[in-house]
Structures are given as structure tokens and as C-alpha cells.
Amino acid sequence: MSIIDDLKAIEAEAHEGIFGAGDLANLDKIRVAVTGKKGSLTGVLRQMGKLSPQERPQVGKLANEVRNRVEAALEQRRHELEHAALEARIAADSVDVTLPGRVPTVGSEHLISQIIEEMEQIFCGMGYTVEDGPYVETSYNNFTALNAPLDHPSRSARDTFYVVDNNPGSLDYSEVHANGESDILLRTQTSGVQIRTMLKQKPPIYMIAPGTVFRPDTPDACHLPQFNQIEGLVVDEGITFGDLKGTLDYFIREMFGKDRATRYRPHFFPFTEPSCEVDVSCGVCHGEGCRFCKGTGWLEILGCGMVDPNVLDNCGVDHEKYTGFAFGIGAERVAALRYNLPDLRMLMTGDERFLKQF
Ligand code: DAH
Numbered sequence: 001m002s003i004i005d006d007l008k009a010i011e012a013e014a015h016e017g018i019f020g021a022g023d024l025a026n027l028d029k030i031r032v033a034v035t036g037k038k039g040s041l042t043g044v045l046r047q048m049g050k051l052s053p054q055e056r057p058q059v060g061k062l063a064n065e066v067r068n069r070v071e072a073a074l075e076q077r078r079h080e081l082e083h084a085a086l087e088a089r090i091a092a093d094s095v096d097v098t099l100p101g102r103v104p105t106v107g108s109e110h111l112i113s114q115i116i117e118e119m120e121q122i123f124c125g126m127g128y129t130v131e132d133g134p135y136v137e138t139s140y141n142n143f144t145a146l147n148a149p150l151d152h153p154s155r156s157a158r159d160t161f162y163v164v165d166n167n168p169g170s171l172d173y174s175e176v177h178a179n180g181e182s183d184i185l186l187r188t189q190t191s192g193v194q195i196r197t198m199l200k201q202k203p204p205i206y207m208i209a210p211g212t213v214f215r216p217d218t219p220d221a222c223h224l225p226q227f228n229q230i231e232g233l234v235v236d237e238g239i240t241f242g243d244l245k246g247t248l249d250y251f252i253r254e255m256f257g258k259d260r261a262t263r264y265r266p267h268f269f270p271f272t273e274p275s276c277e278v279d280v281s282c283g284v285c286h287g288e289g290c291r292f293c294k295g296t297g298w299l300e301i302l303g304c305g306m307v308d309p310n311v312l313d314n315c316g317v318d319h320e321k322y323t324g325f326a327f328g329i330g331a332e333r334v335a336a337l338r339y340n341l342p343d344l345r346m347l348m349t350g351d352e353r354f355l356k357q358f
Contacts, residue, residue: 003047003048004059010070014030014034014040014041014070014073018073018074018077019077021077023081023085024081024085027074027077030074031074035067041070044063048060048063108358110355111339111355111358112331112332112347115331115334115335115338116228116331118255119329120210122251122254122255123232126206128207128232129206129208130208131193131208131209132211133187133192133193133209135214136184136185136186137184137186137187138185139181139183141196142185142189142191142192144314145192145195146191146192146194146311152270154188158216159188159216160185160215161185161214161215165184186213186214189213190211190230190328191231191326194231194233194271194326197233198233203235203317205233205236207232209231209232209233210229210230210231211229211231212226213228213229219344219345221342222344223344224332224345228330228332229328229329229330232326233307233326234247234326235307235317236323237321237322237323238323239322239324241274241306241325244305248278248327255338256338259286260283261281263278263279263280263281264277264278265277265279269303269305270308271305271308272304272306272326273308273309274305275303275305276304277302277304278301280299280301281297281298282297282298283299283338283340301329301333301334301337302329303328304326305325305326332344332347335347
């Protein structure tokens with residue numbers, strides 16, 4: 001009986017294929033080839049109509065059994081393959097939960113940012129505002145308006161980074177030509193923010209302006225080509241040198257400690273008259289004299305003075321009505337004095353072993 005032989009042959013072949021299938025895609029191909037619409041088993045079942053009524057029950061029974069067994073085998077193999085695939089995925093993705101975790105390194109604020117923030121706190125506590133100016137400044141704001149004439153040595157190309165504007169008009173420095181000057185440069189001091197502030201705001205002015213400045217200096221223990229200053233400016237009616245001294249003494253004691261003494265030495269700055277440099281007593285030897293203060297007992301920390309009337313005139317401020325004082329402090333210097341740092345270059349290295357200490 002050929003149909004019965006066919007059924008047996010189909011079953012044997014299906015069985016071999018099913019259990020030989022290495023993955024689910026192959027198994028599905030076999031399922032389609034055997035039990036699909038055009039599958040071999042389906043084809044045989046279609047021929048049932050040709051059988052005689054006596055043969056039909058016997059062959060029909062066998063056909064059903066074969067179909068059930070093939071479907072059960074397909075199901076069993078599908079389970080096996082799915083299980084194997086899952087096992088393989090688990091093995092590949094395995095995470096060893098007993099390993100110690102990786103702790104992310106958390107950054108911290110740089111010492112210089114901390115110092116600037118602390119100075120902002122001290123001056124904001126006295127009612128000062130915090131102003132800002134651009135790194136690329138006009139020579140007018142950086143020098144001329146600050147009473148530093150064209151022949152001032154700090155304007156020489158050896159002392160100042162001039163910027164070549166290859167694309168004239170691309171920088172919006174409408175004040176570049178204010179007095180016929182057209183130079184732009186990396187600012188050498190934050191003092192230009194004094195000019196910017198007085199031009200945009202009427203007195204009373206009580207402001208500080210922290211920011212980066214640039215000079216063509218070779219870095220050494222006490223110099224950096226790029227560092228940060230905090231500028232200060234007060235313009236109001238009746239401001240005297242007593243206000244300057246009271247303000248800076250208060251600031252220095254807040255910053256360095258109540259036990260520190262100050263000393264005001266006459267000096268020269270083009271934009272202040274009179275001008276001084278201020279020293280603070282050495283924190284290492286308390287004024288006795290040591291290596292840190294080069295035996296003097298004092299450490300220089302800032303420049304200051306009464307705003308020169310010419311500067312007020314340049315900004316349209318009536319110098320008969322208003323007076324003022326100004327000061328400039330190096331943030332790196334404050335950090336060095338406060339933490340007795342032997343070399344300013346440490347602040348530029350980004351060495352975490354150093355930076356993490358603050
Ligand atoms: N701009 C000065 C410098 O870079 C520091 C300075 C001195 C600023 C005296 C001032 C000041 O405002 O009054 O050396």
C-alpha cells in the first residue's frame with residue numbers, strides 16, 4: 001500500500017530533519033516543508049480521496065497519528081532550541097555580580113574657582129555687583145581709557161598679545177575706533193571692565209570683575225602667561241582713601257584671617273592717583289621673616305588707588321561730583337599665599353593629587 005509507505009517515509013525523514021535542525025530558522029523550514037500548505041505530509045493527506053472506502057479508515061488513522069507525532073516532534077525541538085538559545089545568551093551576557101563596582105570619579109571645583117567664588121561672596125556681602133568683560137578687548141578699553149598713553153611700555157608687542165582680525169567686521173567691537181585706534185588684543189588686565197561698567201552704568205558703582213588675563217610671560221614659579229584677576233571699582237559721592245583702606249583691610253582679614261596685618265606702600269598705576277601696593281603679613285612666620293616672604297615678613301597681594309580723574313572723564317563721569325577707588329588682585333597669588341604654594345605652575349597642571357587637596 002503505497003500511501004502507507006509514503007507516510008512512513010515522510011515521518012522518518014521529518015524526524016531526522018527535526019532533530020538534526022541546529023537552529024529555529026532551520027526547524028521552521030522543515031515545518032513548512034512537511035506540514036505547510038505545500039508540504040509533503042499535506043500532499044499525502046490530499047490523496048485520501050482516491051482511496052477505497054475500506055482503506056480509508058486505516059490510512060486516515062495512520063495519517064493522523066503521523067501528523068500528531070511530527071507536530072509533537074516539532075514542538076519538542078522548538079523548546080530545545082529556544083532553551084539552548086537562551087542559555088547561550090545568558091552565558092554571553094553574564095555579569096559577575098560579585099565583582100566590586102566601578103566608582104565614578106567625581107570632579108570638584110578648581111582651587112582658583114573656589115577663591116574667585118569666595119571673593120565674590122565677601123564683596124557681594126558689602127553690596128557689590130559682579131561684572132564681566134570679554135577676553136578679547138580693544139586697546140582703547142585695555143589701555144587708553146585707563147590713562148595708559150600710546151607710548152606706555154605695557155602696550156608694546158613684547159608685553160601684549162595683539163589679535164589680528166583677518167575678517168574685519170566679524171568682531172563686533174564698535175568702540176574699536178573710539179579714538180582712532182583699531183587694535184584688539186587679549187586683555188592684559190581686568191581693569192578694562194572698569195571702563196565698560198562706567199560706560200553702561202551711572203554712579204553709584206560698587207563692583208568687582210573676576211576674569212582671565214593674558215601676558216607673554218614664560219611660566220615660572222611666580223609667573224603664568226594666563227591667570228585670573230579680580231578687579232574692583234567704587235565710584236560714588238564723597239569716596240575717600242579711608243573707604244579704600246577700610247574696604248581692603250576688611251577683605252584681607254576675611255580672606256586670610258583676623259590676625260593678618262596690612263601695609264600700604266606707594267606705587268604707580270596709570271589709572272589711579274595716588275596708587276599703592278598692599279602687603280599682608282606673612283602667614284608662615286607671622287612677620288618675623290622667613291623663606292616664604294624672602295625675609296621681609298610681608299607678602300605683596302594687590303594693587304589699588306583712587307581713580308584718576310582722567311579715567312572718570314574718559315567715561316563721562318563728573319569728577320567734580322564723584323570720586324572712587326579701584327583695586328586689582330591676582331587669584332593665583334591669593335591661592336599661593338593662603339596655601340603656601342611654592343610654585344604657581346601647580347595650578348595649571350590638572351594633577352588630581354594636587355587639586356584634590358582643596
Ligand atoms: N591692573 C593692574 C595689573 O594688572 C592691577 C591693578 C592695580 C588694578 C591697581 C587696579 C588698581 O584696579 O587700582 O597689574
